[in-house]
Amino acid sequence: MNYNELVAAIESYTENNFPDITLADGSTQTTQEQLNTFIKQAEQRIYNTVQFPSIRKNMIGNIQSGNKYLKAPDDFLAVYSLAVITGYGTGAEKYYYLINKDVNLIRQAYPNPTATGLPQYYALFGPAIVGSAITTELTFILGPTPDAVYTVELHFYYYPESITTASTSWLGDNFDTVLLYGSLVEAYTFMKGETDMLALYDGKYKEALALAKRLGDGLERGDAYRNGQARIQVT
Secondary structure, three states: OOHHHHHHHHHHHHOOOOOOEEOOOOOEEOHHHHHHHHHHHHHHHHHOOOOOHHHEEEEEEEEOOOOOEEEOOOOOOEEEEEEEEEOOOOOOOEEEEOEEOOHHHHHHHOOOOOOEEOOOEEEEEEOOEEOOEEOOOOEEEEEOEEOOOEEEEEEEEOOOOOHHHHOOOHHHHHOHHHHHHHHHHHHHHHHOOOHHHHHHHHHHHHHHHHHHHHHHOOHHHOOHHHHOOOOOOOO
Protein backbone atom coordinates (compact mmCIF):
# COMPACT_ATOMS: atom_id res chain seq x y z
CA MET A 1 0.00 0.00 0.00
CA ASN A 2 1.49 3.33 -1.06
CA TYR A 3 0.66 6.77 0.30
CA ASN A 4 -2.15 7.54 -2.13
CA GLU A 5 -3.77 4.16 -1.52
CA LEU A 6 -3.53 4.66 2.25
CA VAL A 7 -5.12 8.11 2.07
CA ALA A 8 -7.92 6.79 -0.12
CA ALA A 9 -8.55 3.94 2.33
CA ILE A 10 -8.69 6.30 5.34
CA GLU A 11 -11.19 8.56 3.59
CA SER A 12 -13.26 5.58 2.44
CA TYR A 13 -13.38 3.85 5.82
CA THR A 14 -14.25 7.03 7.72
CA GLU A 15 -16.50 8.41 4.94
CA ASN A 16 -14.76 11.72 5.42
CA ASN A 17 -12.54 13.69 3.03
CA PHE A 18 -11.25 15.87 5.91
CA PRO A 19 -11.83 19.33 4.37
CA ASP A 20 -9.56 22.23 5.30
CA ILE A 21 -10.25 23.60 8.78
CA THR A 22 -9.52 26.94 10.44
CA LEU A 23 -7.70 26.62 13.75
CA ALA A 24 -8.17 28.78 16.84
CA ASP A 25 -5.17 30.94 15.92
CA GLY A 26 -6.67 31.69 12.52
CA SER A 27 -4.34 29.44 10.55
CA THR A 28 -5.60 26.81 8.13
CA GLN A 29 -4.92 23.08 8.39
CA THR A 30 -5.26 21.47 5.00
CA THR A 31 -6.68 18.07 4.15
CA GLN A 32 -3.23 16.70 3.45
CA GLU A 33 -1.82 18.08 6.72
CA GLN A 34 -4.60 16.40 8.70
CA LEU A 35 -4.13 13.05 7.00
CA ASN A 36 -0.35 13.21 7.31
CA THR A 37 -0.68 13.84 11.05
CA PHE A 38 -2.85 10.73 11.47
CA ILE A 39 -0.41 8.59 9.51
CA LYS A 40 2.71 9.87 11.27
CA GLN A 41 1.12 9.34 14.68
CA ALA A 42 0.26 5.77 13.71
CA GLU A 43 3.79 5.12 12.41
CA GLN A 44 5.29 6.40 15.64
CA ARG A 45 3.05 4.16 17.77
CA ILE A 46 3.90 1.11 15.67
CA TYR A 47 7.65 1.73 15.60
CA ASN A 48 7.68 2.15 19.39
CA THR A 49 5.78 -1.11 19.88
CA VAL A 50 7.46 -3.48 17.41
CA GLN A 51 11.24 -3.65 16.89
CA PHE A 52 11.29 -4.31 13.16
CA PRO A 53 14.78 -4.68 11.65
CA SER A 54 13.71 -1.93 9.25
CA ILE A 55 13.97 0.64 12.06
CA ARG A 56 17.64 -0.18 12.70
CA LYS A 57 20.67 1.09 10.85
CA ASN A 58 24.39 1.39 11.47
CA MET A 59 26.95 4.13 11.14
CA ILE A 60 30.73 4.18 11.16
CA GLY A 61 32.52 7.07 12.85
CA ASN A 62 35.55 8.01 14.89
CA ILE A 63 36.31 8.87 18.50
CA GLN A 64 39.18 11.20 19.16
CA SER A 65 42.12 10.77 21.51
CA GLY A 66 41.51 12.62 24.78
CA ASN A 67 37.81 13.27 24.02
CA LYS A 68 35.43 11.10 26.03
CA TYR A 69 32.32 12.35 24.21
CA LEU A 70 30.79 11.03 20.98
CA LYS A 71 28.01 12.83 19.12
CA ALA A 72 24.89 10.78 18.47
CA PRO A 73 23.40 10.83 14.94
CA ASP A 74 20.65 13.40 14.39
CA ASP A 75 18.04 10.68 13.80
CA PHE A 76 19.15 8.57 16.77
CA LEU A 77 16.47 7.07 19.04
CA ALA A 78 18.15 4.26 21.01
CA VAL A 79 21.27 2.11 20.96
CA TYR A 80 21.26 -1.39 19.52
CA SER A 81 25.04 -1.83 19.95
CA LEU A 82 28.20 0.28 20.09
CA ALA A 83 31.62 -1.16 19.22
CA VAL A 84 35.17 0.15 19.08
CA ILE A 85 37.11 -1.31 16.14
CA THR A 86 40.89 -1.57 16.16
CA GLY A 87 42.81 -2.09 12.94
CA TYR A 88 39.89 -0.86 10.85
CA GLY A 89 40.51 -1.31 7.13
CA THR A 90 43.61 -3.49 7.61
CA GLY A 91 41.92 -6.87 7.29
CA ALA A 92 42.80 -7.61 10.92
CA GLU A 93 39.94 -5.75 12.58
CA LYS A 94 38.93 -6.53 16.16
CA TYR A 95 35.57 -5.51 17.57
CA TYR A 96 35.20 -4.52 21.21
CA TYR A 97 31.55 -4.09 22.13
CA LEU A 98 31.04 -1.47 24.80
CA ILE A 99 28.82 -2.11 27.83
CA ASN A 100 26.00 0.31 28.52
CA LYS A 101 26.20 1.90 31.97
CA ASP A 102 24.80 4.88 33.83
CA VAL A 103 26.57 8.23 33.53
CA ASN A 104 27.10 8.22 37.30
CA LEU A 105 29.04 4.96 37.18
CA ILE A 106 31.33 6.21 34.43
CA ARG A 107 31.94 9.45 36.32
CA GLN A 108 32.76 7.50 39.49
CA ALA A 109 34.87 4.81 37.81
CA TYR A 110 36.80 7.28 35.64
CA PRO A 111 36.81 10.60 37.52
CA ASN A 112 39.99 11.82 35.83
CA PRO A 113 39.33 12.58 32.15
CA THR A 114 43.07 12.46 31.45
CA ALA A 115 43.22 8.78 32.49
CA THR A 116 42.98 7.16 29.06
CA GLY A 117 42.67 3.70 27.55
CA LEU A 118 40.55 1.60 25.20
CA PRO A 119 36.91 2.51 26.02
CA GLN A 120 34.93 -0.27 27.68
CA TYR A 121 31.70 1.47 28.73
CA TYR A 122 29.32 4.12 27.42
CA ALA A 123 26.26 5.99 28.56
CA LEU A 124 23.81 8.47 27.05
CA PHE A 125 25.00 11.80 28.37
CA GLY A 126 22.59 14.38 26.97
CA PRO A 127 22.91 17.29 24.54
CA ALA A 128 26.22 19.04 23.92
CA ILE A 129 26.08 22.73 24.84
CA VAL A 130 28.50 25.36 23.57
CA GLY A 131 27.97 28.63 25.40
CA SER A 132 24.20 28.68 25.76
CA ALA A 133 23.42 26.90 22.49
CA ILE A 134 22.47 23.22 22.27
CA THR A 135 24.59 21.85 19.42
CA THR A 136 23.47 18.21 19.41
CA GLU A 137 20.40 16.35 20.60
CA LEU A 138 22.38 13.65 22.42
CA THR A 139 25.96 12.60 23.06
CA PHE A 140 27.59 9.49 24.48
CA ILE A 141 30.11 9.57 27.29
CA LEU A 142 32.83 6.90 27.17
CA GLY A 143 34.87 5.29 29.89
CA PRO A 144 37.78 5.46 29.99
CA THR A 145 38.69 8.44 27.81
CA PRO A 146 40.07 7.16 24.46
CA ASP A 147 43.86 6.96 24.34
CA ALA A 148 43.95 7.11 20.53
CA VAL A 149 41.75 7.73 17.50
CA TYR A 150 39.45 4.72 17.13
CA THR A 151 36.82 3.73 14.62
CA VAL A 152 33.42 3.02 16.14
CA GLU A 153 30.38 1.25 14.73
CA LEU A 154 27.01 2.27 16.10
CA HIS A 155 23.88 0.21 15.44
CA PHE A 156 20.85 2.22 16.47
CA TYR A 157 17.10 2.56 16.24
CA TYR A 158 15.61 5.43 14.25
CA TYR A 159 12.35 6.45 12.61
CA PRO A 160 12.45 5.53 8.90
CA GLU A 161 11.24 8.18 6.49
CA SER A 162 7.49 8.48 6.74
CA ILE A 163 5.31 7.16 3.95
CA THR A 164 3.84 10.69 3.83
CA THR A 165 7.06 12.00 2.27
CA ALA A 166 8.55 8.86 0.73
CA SER A 167 5.30 7.70 -0.95
CA THR A 168 6.19 4.10 -0.06
CA SER A 169 7.67 2.49 3.05
CA TRP A 170 8.65 -0.91 4.39
CA LEU A 171 5.59 -0.87 6.63
CA GLY A 172 3.24 0.05 3.80
CA ASP A 173 4.73 -2.63 1.54
CA ASN A 174 4.91 -5.45 4.08
CA PHE A 175 2.36 -4.82 6.84
CA ASP A 176 -0.18 -2.32 5.58
CA THR A 177 -3.00 -3.58 7.85
CA VAL A 178 -1.38 -2.29 11.03
CA LEU A 179 -0.58 1.04 9.34
CA LEU A 180 -4.12 1.41 8.02
CA TYR A 181 -5.91 0.58 11.27
CA GLY A 182 -3.46 2.64 13.31
CA SER A 183 -4.20 5.61 11.04
CA LEU A 184 -7.94 4.98 11.33
CA VAL A 185 -7.75 5.06 15.13
CA GLU A 186 -6.01 8.44 14.96
CA ALA A 187 -8.42 9.77 12.33
CA TYR A 188 -11.56 8.61 14.15
CA THR A 189 -10.28 10.02 17.43
CA PHE A 190 -9.81 13.36 15.66
CA MET A 191 -13.36 13.12 14.29
CA LYS A 192 -14.71 12.38 17.77
CA GLY A 193 -16.56 9.51 16.17
CA GLU A 194 -18.95 7.02 17.73
CA THR A 195 -17.49 5.03 20.62
CA ASP A 196 -18.44 1.66 19.15
CA MET A 197 -16.73 2.38 15.81
CA LEU A 198 -13.63 3.71 17.54
CA ALA A 199 -13.54 0.53 19.63
CA LEU A 200 -13.89 -1.54 16.44
CA TYR A 201 -10.97 0.21 14.73
CA ASP A 202 -8.88 0.00 17.88
CA GLY A 203 -9.61 -3.73 18.15
CA LYS A 204 -8.62 -4.32 14.53
CA TYR A 205 -5.46 -2.26 15.10
CA LYS A 206 -4.50 -4.38 18.12
CA GLU A 207 -5.11 -7.58 16.14
CA ALA A 208 -2.87 -6.35 13.34
CA LEU A 209 -0.28 -5.15 15.87
CA ALA A 210 -0.15 -8.60 17.47
CA LEU A 211 0.61 -10.15 14.07
CA ALA A 212 3.23 -7.47 13.43
CA LYS A 213 4.91 -8.28 16.77
CA ARG A 214 4.89 -11.96 15.83
CA LEU A 215 6.88 -10.99 12.74
CA GLY A 216 9.16 -8.26 14.07
CA ASP A 217 9.78 -9.59 17.59
CA GLY A 218 9.36 -13.28 16.74
CA LEU A 219 9.91 -14.74 13.26
CA GLU A 220 12.63 -12.24 12.31
CA ARG A 221 14.65 -13.14 15.41
CA GLY A 222 15.12 -16.87 14.77
CA ASP A 223 15.02 -19.64 12.23
CA ALA A 224 14.05 -23.31 11.98
CA TYR A 225 17.64 -24.50 12.40
CA ARG A 226 18.09 -22.73 15.70
CA ASN A 227 14.56 -22.74 17.13
CA GLY A 228 12.88 -25.65 15.33
CA GLN A 229 9.80 -25.32 13.20
CA ALA A 230 6.75 -23.65 14.70
CA ARG A 231 4.06 -26.21 15.41
CA ILE A 232 0.61 -26.37 16.94
CA GLN A 233 -0.22 -29.01 19.55
CA VAL A 234 -2.37 -31.82 18.07
CA THR A 235 -5.07 -33.04 20.43
